[in-house]
Structures are given as C-alpha cells and as structure tokens.
Amino acid sequence: MNTGQSSSNAPSGDLWPALSCQAFEQTRHLLHMVLQAVGKLKLAGPFQAQWAGVPLWLGARGPTTGPIPCAGGVYEVRADFVSHELQWFTSSGGSGQLPLGPTSVAVLVDTFLDRLRHAGIDAAITLMPQEVSNPIPFDEDRQQRPYDRDMVNAWWRILLSTQRVMQVFQGRFTGKTQPIGLMWGTFDIRLPL
Secondary structure, eight states: OOOEEEEEEOOOOOOSOOOOHHHHHHHHHHHHHHHHHHHGGGSSSOOOGGGOSSBBBEOOSSOOOOOEEEEEEEEEEEETTTTTEEEEEETTTTEEEOOOSOOOOOHHHHHHHHHHHHOOOOOOOSSOOSSSSSSOGGEEEEEEEEOOHHHHHHHHHHHHHHHHHHHHHTTOOOOOOOOOEEEEEEEEEOOOO
C-alpha cells in the first residue's frame, strides 16, 4: 500500500480550511469505509442506552475508539490524520500501525483486520457497511481509491472546529447529555441533547 502524497508535508493551522466536497469524494469514500470498520469494533463492547458507546471519540490527531474489551484486557484503535496511519494499542503493551494511502477498501480493511488478529485482538466484524446507500461489502469494494493527505487533514480540522462550537452550545444546556462523537455509520458528528 502506497502512502498518499499531497502538496504539503505539514498540516496548516487553519481551523476552518477550505474543502471541496466534489474533490474529496473518492478519498472520503475510502476514509468512511475504513472508519466504519474501526467503528464496528466497538460493537463488541456492552450496549449502552441510546447507542452512547458507539461513536468514535475525537482526539487531537484523529478519531479513537477508546478502550474496547478483549481477552486479557482492553485495546484501542486510533486513526492518526497527522501521521496518516491506523494505530492500535493494547493494555498488555502491544501496539502496531498501518499507513494510510491510496488503495481499495477491500485491501485496507482486510490488511487492518489481519494485523489486529496477528496482534491477538479478536477483530470479527460484519463486512457490510451500514447507513450508506448502495452498500458494497468491504471485501468486495476493490476499486482503487485515492488518499489525499491534505484533504483528510483539512476534514479532520473541520471536525475539531465543529466539535468546539458544539461544546460551547452543549455547555449552555443544564440537562443530562452524552459526549459529542463521530457517528461512523453516517459519517457525521452527533450532538445528543
């Protein structure tokens, strides 16, 4: 798998970068499907009311699953959109990473799940994407897709800025709320009030 190249080597500090939806579409598809695969790993944990445990949590470098129970402890998967790789860590000290770059959904998801299994992580998920029109099972989506690092990083910075705005709004509400998170099925941010 090749690493995606872009026009710059470092992310800019722009909190609201321009991002063309049309130009981002092919990279977005690859990104959405791999984040669906990552998100589906969270379904192995105990169900929480109103799907509170399902979103991916937004961190400084990308979305994270947070701790997921597994034999012998917990593990966590993080998509790092600064170094452009999937990373995993176990409570027993294991870790690994997979570079993100141009490829097909089938190759990326298969390689990712295979590496998790080799790390001793039960990575059994359903391979059918959810909440998308005309879904193609991950293992059958073999079209080569681009991975534009600048666009992925811009998308990520837009999500972080959106989260900051939502946190201000949510902070004014005095009732019980759930954390803001990335819904991997629909590929949008959830603000539950």
